[in-house]
Amino acid sequence: MDFNMTLIGQTVAMIIFVWFTMKYIWPHLDNAITERQDKIREGLDAADKSQLDLELAKKSAAETMRDAKEKAAELLDQAKKRHSEIVDSAKDDARAEADKIKLGAQAEIEQEVHRAREELRKQVSVLAVAGAEKILQRSIDASAQADILDSLVAEL
Amino acid sequence: MSEQTSSGYIKHHLQNLQFCSTEQGWAFNTTENPKLCKENFSTFNVDSLFFSVLLGAIFLFMFRRAAKKATTGVPGKFQAFVELVIDFVGTNVKDTFHGKNKMIAPLGLTIFMWVYLMNIMDLIPVDWIPGLAHAIGIPFLKVVPSTDVNVTFAMSLSVFILIIFYSIKVKGIKGFSKELTLNPFNHWAAIPVNLILEGAALLAKPISLSLRLFGNMYAGELIYILIALMGLYQIPLHFGWSLLHVLVTFLQAFIFMMLTVVYLSLAHEDH
Numbered sequence: 001m002d003f004n005m006t007l008i009g010q011t012v013a014m015i016i017f018v019w020f021t022m023k024y025i026w027p028h029l030d031n032a033i034t035e036r037q038d039k040i041r042e043g044l045d046a047a048d049k050s051q052l053d054l055e056l057a058k059k060s061a062a063e064t065m066r067d068a069k070e071k072a073a074e075l076l077d078q079a080k081k082r083h084s085e086i087v088d089s090a091k092d093d094a095r096a097e098a099d100k101i102k103l104g105a106q107a108e109i110e111q112e113v114h115r116a117r118e119e120l121r122k123q124v125s126v127l128a129v130a131g132a133e134k135i136l137q138r139s140i141d142a143s144a145q146a147d148i149l150d151s152l153v154a155e156l
Numbered sequence: 157m158s159e160q161t162s163s164g165y166i167k168h169h170l171q172n173l174q175f176c177s178t179e180q181g182w183a184f185n186t187t188e189n190p191k192l193c194k195e196n197f198s199t200f201n202v203d204s205l206f207f208s209v210l211l212g213a214i215f216l217f218m219f220r221r222a223a224k225k226a227t228t229g230v231p232g233k234f235q236a237f238v239e240l241v242i243d244f245v246g247t248n249v250k251d252t253f254h255g256k257n258k259m260i261a262p263l264g265l266t267i268f269m270w271v272y273l274m275n276i277m278d279l280i281p282v283d284w285i286p287g288l289a290h291a292i293g294i295p296f297l298k299v300v301p302s303t304d305v306n307v308t309f310a311m312s313l314s315v316f317i318l319i320i321f322y323s324i325k326v327k328g329i330k331g332f333s334k335e336l337t338l339n340p341f342n343h344w345a346a347i348p349v350n351l352i353l354e355g356a357a358l359l360a361k362p363i364s365l366s367l368r369l370f371g372n373m374y375a376g377e378l379i380y381i382l383i384a385l386m387g388l389y390q391i392p393l394h395f396g397w398s399l400l401h402v403l404v405t406f407l408q409a410f411i412f413m414m415l416t417v418v419y420l421s422l423a424h425e426d427h
Contacts (some may be wrong), residue, residue, distance in 0.1 A: 006197065013310075018262060
């Protein structure tokens with residue numbers, strides 16, 4: 001054990017070193033560490049929160065998708081219904097139109113038949129008059145016997 | 157070193173390079189007169205002072221560089237290492253010391269790193285640096301400053317002064333003297349006994365602190381020197397002893413720091 005001035009020198013060195021550490025080293029690094037810890041904590045919190053948000057967003061997206069599907073199905077049903085309605089009404093319309101046309105045609109045909117019959121009657125009456133003329137071999141006033149002819153024609 | 161005897165080799169390795177005031181003025185001790193400065197209080201152990209201040213400066217330089225570049229973002233590897241040490245010391249201090257003293261943690265860090273750096277000097281093979289020094293004409297060189305009793309006592313006495321300073325600051329002179337005289341027996345008649353017990357306990361703190369470190373490192377260095385005398389067999393032995401000393405150097409530095417913090421924490425506690 002040989003104590004000497006080294007003791008004093010070493011003490012002075014230690015005081016300076018501790019002072020330097022206290023003033024220029026410890027606060028900087030300690031602050032940096034503390035601040036980074038805060039940052040990391042915030043980051044982790046944010047990550048947790050965003051994960052939660054993501055889950056919520058996924059849920060709402062799924063909900064929206066389901067709604068959309070439902071709506072689409074509904075629309076499809078409506079469209080189908082509407083389609084069959086349109087087809088039915090078109091069929092009805094077409095049938096009505098066809099009936100109308102048929103009726104018109106029949107009326108026309110009947111008219112035509114009627115006219116033809118009238119014509120025929122007239123010609124027959126003319127023929128009958130001519131025949132009667134020939135049979136009577138004399139001139140007969142056609143107009144004087146018109147009522148007889150008319151009643152003949154009506155009998156035909 | 158073949159011209160030396162074993163005891164000469166050991167003595168040579170345990171001799172500090174000293175500088176002191178003699179009757180012929182200031183002088184270094186020499187190979188011819190190694191004991192020139194023995195029992196002379198003006199002596200400076202040049203090697204202890206040089207290496208301890210050098211190691212302390214390396215510590216300050218490294219940590220200052222990290223402190224300057226410290227960012228709150230992603231740390232570099234060097235910064236991460238420095239912050240690991242800071243966090244290690246800071247956690248231990250926070251667990252032990254509950255007061256609000258901004259000096260304790262930096263003090264702990266300085267003691268830990270400085271003592272650790274001084275201790276790991278003993279992992280450098282014992283002849284390397286002294287051999288180099290011998291080649292350029294320096295007769296003696298002890299490279300492990302913590303094997304110098306002056307160095308360890310300088311630190312423990314500084315801690316002792318801080319213990320007394322904070323005891324008086326926190327408890328007041330009255331409180332501190334009460335603690336010394338009325339503990340453990342709270343009766344006026346027991347004051348002398350209490351004073352002896354408490355005084356011994358108080359003085360034991362710096363002495364145990366410094367002698368523990370000194371004893372461990374001195375004995376460790378001595379065994380390195382003995383192993384170095386063993387010729388070829390020294391290689392596995394050196395390896396084994398170094399392996400142990402990797403632990404011892406760290407442990408001693410840690411113990412010195414922790415006990416400093418504990419003692420100062422006790423000094424801050426008001427009973």
